[in-house]
Amino acid sequence: MSVQHTTAGWARALTTALNAAADATVMDAGRRLLATGQAGPLNVNQGFATSKFPLPDGRVARPRLNVTTLSEKEWDCVVDAIAARSDAADIAGTAAISDQLTDPAHTAGIPLIPAPQDISHTCTCTPHAATSPCPHSVALGLLLADRIRTAPAPLFTLRGRPHQHLKKRLRTHQSATGPREACPGPLQAPNATPAQRTTSSPTIDPTAPTIPARPAKPAAPIPEPVDLDLTSPRPVLSSQLAPPPSPLPDLDSLGALAADAVHRAGTLLEGDELPVCPDVSSDLVRFVTLPHGAPFRQAAMDHLGLDIVGMGHLTLAYTYGGPDGAAVYLEPFAVDHDVLARAQADIQPLRPAATATVECKDNRITDEAAGVQLRYGSDGRWYPYRSPYGIWQPVPGPSADPAEAYRAARAADRPHRRAQ
Structure with a gap:
């Protein structure tokens, strides 16, 4: 049971x-x-x-x-x-x-x-x-x-x-790479003998004869240059490759990873900067927003535990704020209350209902009466959100100034209010 x-x-x-x-x-x-x-x-x-x-x-x-x-x-x-x-x-x-x-x-x-x-x-x-x-x-x-x-x-x-x-x-x-040290004392068996509690490091006997070092092998000679024919046609694969053995990714996944490496190399060659993703989840949304990653959108949703609406909002968060915007959408984290207090003071003059309750929790400031939420990111920017249908969704305009991010959220909400 x-x-x-x-x-x-x-x-x-x-x-x-x-x-x-x-x-x-x-x-x-x-x-x-x-x-x-x-x-x-x-x-x-x-x-x-x-x-x-x-x-x-x-x-x-x-x-x-x-x-x-x-x-x-x-x-x-x-x-x-x-x-x-x-x-x-x-x-x-x-x-x-x-x-x-x-x-x-x-x-x-x-x-x-x-x-x-x-x-x-x-x-x-x-x-x-x-x-x-x-x-x-x-x-x-x-x-x-x-x-x-x-x-x-x-x-x-x-x-x-x-x-x-x-x-x-x-x-x-x-799994972690390389051997790790033994866990601290409380992890060892309480009834272990002193010999069992010793570390596994080998002891060195100073009276033991030393083993002479083996002479180094001579380096292999450098081969003579070969003339290559780069103009004649070359045969291509006549059949599909056999699937790689487990636990390697399947051929489609390997092809997508290769395409992503080509895309990143091309971005660098064009002089553009690659987006720096703070975690695996934000890098995953970067991947599925590209053409070679789009077929893996459902797999990404399953991995992140998102439904189609949540995945759509995550994509918007990445579009408006890049990897940090995606990370802010995915998971809250704790920040010092002074950061929240300063931001709350900055947005107070902009609030349509100045006496309504403002909730400060984790890295989020929520003005429920105005339908506005600000989320603080690890990059020091505030990301605006609104909830026209009862679900918080990202809107454009992240800013290091919480007042500017609040204005962006209010501005994004105006078209919805006019439509009503």
Whole structure:
């Protein structure tokens, strides 16, 4: 019988760690503060999470939850352990990561949930809160726990490696090249003998006789030049090539890859720059927008988990913003709340309903009343979106100035309003 995958265990495990890191009085105060609904947007980065809360004197408290990140070696061991599972794509291939992975037995003995000693709190509310938990920083931790109850991906970022790294590994089924070091101590068998716990590096006996080096082989002579006949016709293949053996791509895919290499070489020869794709998914949409990649559009949709409408919107995102625009469409990511706060202040004079609620979440600012959404990209530009039919879709006009991107979204929405 298969085990049902749930995600609620992430929130319970993090809440337990928070309870151990702060006393009960402060935890209760943090819960009451969170219940008021005054928390600002949650921003998750590698090693820390932030938010903000209004204070009675008009100031703003900016709590920060600091968490020890895992090392690159530890993350490699965790990813290898997850990728080795037959159900890896099901339990970790989407934002709904199974809470089975809260058990270190499934992550190479390395816990993804931080231990109480891995958690520290700071806040600007009082000098004392800079060194010990306060209700604001505890409320921030509880806000994070509530967020990962259904989508635990931010916890991966908090611990040092965004979840999309694991998703890419699972999508491509690529193993790391070259041997890796052994995983850290907790991964070794607790009952192993000292001899078994030693590394596999060979020891050198200084009394052993040395083996003389073999003499180098003489270099092969350079052949004499040959006259080539470049004018006479040459025979072509009289039949189709045999299909390549598994796991190589089929002949159609190899032909498309060759055509793409020719296209990229031609672009460079013409003096144009090649688009720099930040990830495999944005490079995939670049590929299918070209004539030689168009036949693989359905395969790309299946790979990215998009329907025909979503693929159309992704193509528009690439057309308007290039690879970074496509990456912004595909997956949200966390940015510092100060970036969102500055952008919100810049667009405030342009909003038709100035008192309506603006939602700031991940890298997105949503003005639902105006039908406008701005998404911040890794290239420092804001990408405008509108939702004429209830689904956010990209429109032209990305800009480093959020006000300009907001104007572009409003301008793109005018033809639709006139049509109504």
